[in-house]
Every structure is written in C-alpha cells, then in structure tokens.
Amino acid sequence: MMPMEKFIRAAGLAALLGASLALSACANKQNDAMASAGASTPGSQQDFVVNVGDRVFFESDSSELTPQSRATLDKQVQWLNQYAQYSFTIEGHADERGTREYNIALGARRGQTVREYLASRGIQSQRMRTISYGKERPVAVCNDISCWSQNRRAVTVLNASS
C-alpha cells in the first residue's frame, strides 16, 4: 500500500530534526542531576539551576506570577545580565488536568508571562525564545496534587551552545 522507500526517506529526515530536540532535553535532565550534586562553577548552567532556580510554578489554570515566582525571576534577571552570553528558551508546561489543546495554549501563556516579565526587567527579547509543551512533559508523574503543582511550571533553559 505505502511505497516504503519514500516514507523511510521522509522519516529519516524527521530523525535528523528530532536529534537536536532530544539533545536539548538531555541537557535539561543533566541540569537536574547536577542540581542535586551541588557543586557548580559560577556562570555555568548548573550554577543557574542550583543557585538561581530555573523554574517558576503556577496555580491551577493560571498564568499569573506569584510573589515567589517574581522573586525567582528577579534572580534570573540578575544572573542573565551578568552572563549575557547566554540565550535561552522558556518552556511553558501544564499539569495533566486539562485537555490537550487547551493545555498547549495554557503552557504558551505561562511562557509568555515569564518572557514579558523578563523583558520588563531589561532582558533583550532576541535572547529569549518560548515553547509550550502543554501537558506532554511532566517532571512529577503521580496522580495527585503534589505532582500537579510541580508540573505547572515555566522553565528557563539556557542554550547549551551559547
């Protein structure tokens, strides 16, 4: 039914495109691992994760920044100003208690809120990119409130190549 050569060629291209995404996901995981290790060179990615905090959390179905989130983002601004060589991606996420399409938009809203806050504190917009993963990339996987609250987040991911 399907001419397989053609399909495989198309899929092969997809594999190439997918590779970079997978790499950045690994880098993110690595950050998490190093965060627990503690040691970090000033100006390094682990320094950002451990000593600044790479993520902020949201209430259910909300994209408003809490006072705690603003405090975290203020620290991010300070660090990002000091280490201006980094560009970064703001990943917006939602917990599983929403429908797929809506959560994609909700994650985008959260990312946008963080982006606008950082911009209002003087971070240049060309350093920032946003992406929403909706409910597709939870960090905590139980089915109760302790996990959901960790998944409603926006994560500032420094670009490894910068």
Next chain:
Amino acid sequence: MAAGNPSSFLMTRRRALALGAGAGFAAMSQRALAAVRVDITQGNVQPMPIALPNFVGGTQADGDVASAVTQIMTNNLRRSGLFAPIDPQAFIEKISNPDAVPRFPDWRAINAQALVTGRITRQGDGRLKAEFRLWDVFGGAQQAGQQYFTSPDNWRRIGHIMSDAIYERLTGEKGYFDTRIVFIDETGPKERRIKRLAIMDQDGAGVRYLTRGDELVLTPRFSPSTQEITYMSYGQGDPRVLLLNIETGQREVVGNFPGMTFAPRFSPDGQRVIMSLQQGSNANLFVMDLRSKATTRLTQTPAIDTAPSYSPDGARICFESDRGGTQQIYVMGATGGTAQRISFGDGRYSTPVWSPRGDFIAFTKQGGGNFGIGIIKPDGQGERLLTSGYHNEGPTFAPNGRVIMFFRDLGNGPSLFTVDITGRNEQKTPTPSLASDPAWSPLLS
C-alpha cells in the same frame, strides 16, 4: 493534494446476488424487510440474535480465509451492541452450499432472526471473490445478497464491507466498519513518553506506524479522502501543524505562520485546514486554503480559541474558548464573525467535534475533578453525558454519527474506548500499547 478513490483498487465489480426464484421472491423479501430490523435510535436495544456460520471456501485452500472473514464480521456485529451472534455450536444445519435456500426451521429453532451465509473463492486471475446472502429466518426469505472482487491482501476489508452491508440492511443506517482510526501510540515512562503517529483498522487490526517517535506528535485528524492526515508536530523551531500523505509518506508544513500552530482539522471538502495560532498569550483560529495557500484569520480575541471543528456542510465551526472566563463551546459561521456560546452547564467544556450527521457536537467536560464525554445539539439543547470519571478526553465520531471513540486514562496511561451516543455499549478498542488522540476516518468505500 493526491486524492485517489480508495475503493477503486478494492472492488472492480460489485453486484447484487439474487436467487433464481424471480419476482415473487423479491416481493417476499420486501415484506420480510419490515419484519427483521433493529431500531438503533432507542437507548435500550435488545441485540438481534444473528447466525453467522463459517463462510464456505470456494476451493480447499480458501477455507482459512473464509473462516477469518466470518470471524471479522461476527466480531464487528457483536461489538456494535446491536447484534448477538449465536454460538456456532448451537447451529443445527451445516451450510455447505451458500446458494441454496437454508432450512429455516433449523435456524428458527435456535431463535436466529437473521442468518448470513457466504463463500470466499480465489479466482483464476488471483483475485478473491467474496459473496454473502442475508436471510430473514422468520420471514423465510433472502434480504440481501452481494458479491465483491478484490486483491487477496484486502480480505479484512472485505469482511468489514460485508459487515457494513448487513448493518445497513438491518438497521437502515450506514455502517462504520470499513474505516480506520489514526491515533497516537504511546510508549515509555510518563515523563519521557514516546509518541508515534499510528493508523489501524477500526477493530484494532493492522496497526502501522507513520512516524518513528523522535518527534513529539499530537492530535492527528483524517482528511475526508482518508489519504492524508493533519497533526501537530514538535520538530525544529516552533511546533507546527503538518500534513502527511499516508500513501506517499510525503510531509509538509501547513502555512507559514509566525509562531506555534496546533489543533488542526480538515474542512469537510478537504480543501482547507483550520487550526489555532499562538500569538503571545492568545490563541486564535485561522484557516488555510490548501490549494492557494491563502490564510484567513477567523477570530481575534484576548483568549484561548482552539479545537475548531466544521459542521458537515462546512457552513459553521464549533470551537472552545475561554473568552468568557472558562473554557466553553461556541458556534460561529465558517468565515468568522459573531460566535454564540452553546454550553451553559456546570463545569468547563472543551474539544468540541461536530457529528458527521450534523445533529450533535461531542465534547470533553471537566467538573468536580472529573473528565466526561458528552454530546449537545448545535443549538445548545439536549446536553447529555455519556461517560464520566478521571480521565476521559478527546471524542471522535464514527462516520454514521452513532458511535464515539475517545481516550481514557485511569492513571496507568491512556487507552481507546468507544461508546454509543445513547451512552450504552462502552467497549475498549485493542491497541498494541498505550493510545490517545483517536480520530475516526470516513467510510473507506
């Protein structure tokens, strides 16, 4: 857009079978038609007892295929909830010549109301010939008879096509068995879930994977020609709506939008794709003409407008929006303009999808920590919840509008289920691993 009628390669000929009895026989079957019939509009259907003795193999070598085709038909009719196939061990008459009039008293004795007999024969030219006759047992007459020719690879489809013919004859409604489901196959742990685009027959057979799992893919939807799928994919840059030709494997990005596009769906004529475009904090609806590539904005609100779905005549669109504070269902003209909110119950309403019959819009409803699947008329009347619990999501209609498929995750990952729009006959659809985001194809032929 490569089209191509899927039925063209399947059946070179399809003709009615009649027994030699002539006009008198036909008149008799007319009278019988009124007698044997399932009314599927009622919520509380007593399944019709039906006998499907194994089809006869035209040659010695055809016996296995004949049995397998019979099994497909038996399974389809049973799963519809409208028929109760009788255990073959109870059969008294052994059908060895499906062209001969059966011994009706033998079938009445086991209370079969309908009887299906048939034969599968490999032809000299390599094709498969499939024939069936549907008998009204109590009326003592043939109700329907058809024969089909196809390539041997299509033996499953022949089973589904004959199931549809029987379903239509006995219910008066089009069937939905010769259809496919496109869905998201899920493997791996929840925090590193691998999602692949997959396609299978409506009964779960013949699963094929259309992507490799290196890109996150979501919400696939069939084109009306069933030859293409539109879906959301995370590749490089912004996540985007893509178009995949199932036959050729060719893929293309739909439109050149400045930002993430998602929640795509075809127009009923297959000429357009409607979707959401994320712009800052807001998602708005856009439509792209696939031929001219022209894009048109349909909504402009400081809100999340998403999950659009056309009415079957293409004149209207239903979608969800939180413009009023929470997710609710709205209906507007296909070219945009004023939208009317149609959902007013307690809770939040999302993922609306218009029935191919036009009479209902199915949705996901959130409230009290539950996610239910329900239907509502396009004017907002007659809301009915079909299933509830944590967590049901993402309804899609069978082409006859009588059955809805959705996914359910009780905590260990999602699976596919079907339920009749009456709320009865809930069934799990078998998949190789976890599965979500189903979309039902139109009839293939």
